[in-house]
Amino acid sequence: MRSGMVSVIGRPNVGKSSLVNALVGQKVSIVSHKPQTTRHRIQGVLHEERGQVVFVDTPGLHKVETRALNRVMNQAAAGAIHDVDLVLFVVELGRWTDEDQAVLQRLEGLSVPVGLVVNKIDRLDDKEKLLPLLQKLAERRDFAFIVPLSAQKRSNLGGLVDELFSRIPEGDPLYPEDMVTGNDLGFTVSEMIREKLIRALHQELPYSTTVQVEDYKREGNLDRIHAVIWVEREGQKKIVIGEGGATLKAIGTSARRDLERMLGRKIFLQIWCKIRENWSDDPKALKRFGLTPD
Numbered sequence: 001m002r003s004g005m006v007s008v009i010g011r012p013n014v015g016k017s018s019l020v021n022a023l024v025g026q027k028v029s030i031v032s033h034k035p036q037t038t039r040h041r042i043q044g045v046l047h048e049e050r051g052q053v054v055f056v057d058t059p060g061l062h063k064v065e066t067r068a069l070n071r072v073m074n075q076a077a078a079g080a081i082h083d084v085d086l087v088l089f090v091v092e093l094g095r096w097t098d099e100d101q102a103v104l105q106r107l108e109g110l111s112v113p114v115g116l117v118v119n120k121i122d123r124l125d126d127k128e129k130l131l132p133l134l135q136k137l138a139e140r141r142d143f144a145f146i147v148p149l150s151a152q153k154r155s156n157l158g159g160l161v162d163e164l165f166s167r168i169p170e171g172d173p174l175y176p177e178d179m180v181t182g183n184d185l186g187f188t189v190s191e192m193i194r195e196k197l198i199r200a201l202h203q204e205l206p207y208s209t210t211v212q213v214e215d216y217k218r219e220g221n222l223d224r225i226h227a228v229i230w231v232e233r234e235g236q237k238k239i240v241i242g243e244g245g246a247t248l249k250a251i252g253t254s255a256r257r258d259l260e261r262m263l264g265r266k267i268f269l270q271i272w273c274k275i276r277e278n279w280s281d282d283p284k285a286l287k288r289f290g291l292t293p294d
Contacts, residue, residue, distance in 0.1 A: 200251050229251075
């Protein structure tokens with residue numbers, strides 16, 4: 001029996017959350033095509049007969065720290081590469097940026113193995129180009145292993161899982177068999193709402209929103225949840241609420257349905273939208289909203 005902690009790290013929008021969700025077999029981290037979707041260290045747990053792998057999904061590392069939120073996200077991501085048994089560095093096939101290079105530099109001097117995951121290989125039309133691209137990446141560091149895959153298409157996930165179990169230590173499971181995430185329900189609810197918020201607003205609203213669950217009560221087979229979407233300006237509040245409250249209602253309905261499917265219980269979900277000016281650059285607000293590192 002083997003059991004270990006594996007950190008998943010990389011620049012924004014390379015598919016880290018999609019990879020963790022695909023490996024665990026259930027959504028434990030919200031997914032969006034926009035950067036900055038993940039803001040917390042999220043634990044997804046893979047259970048197999050041969051053992052257990054606990055994934056720490058991190059915010060994408062940013063080269064430029066323009067606001068307090070960016071600094072906090074970088075601290076969370078950088079902290080996740082310590083006290084783990086293995087690090088997965090996720091990159092996008094055929095695209096290497098300055099941010100990828102900055103992440104690679106942060107991995108220098110680590111004592112734990114670093115494996116390279118090359119994601120989005122499904123976008124490569126000419127498969128004969130794959131090997132030369134992988135060889136070029138291999139020259140950047142002495143990686144413990146390199147696994148090309150597609151998280152979205154779920155291709156070659158088994159190859160990656162085999163590599164993980166061959167390298168994590170022997171030990172008892174860290175979590176019960178029925179647990180797929182180490183986060184509490186309040187956090188899961190807030191992330192679900194935030195995913196629906198991001199998808200509903202598309203490009204209309206910058207990343208100046210966050211979600212806070214203020215009350216969570218269980219009454220038999222019914223969960224009563226009160227949550228707040230925080231924005232920074234009055235104009236943003238109007239966008240979130242929408243004409244006649246239509247946008248906010250749609251966000252709540254979509255989140256409630258997904259939560260009921262996930263939890264197997266009836267959900268009463270009430271969401272408000274409130275303003276706190278410049279919260280994303282306010283350390284006190286970040287702490288209140290649970291966005292600061294532990």
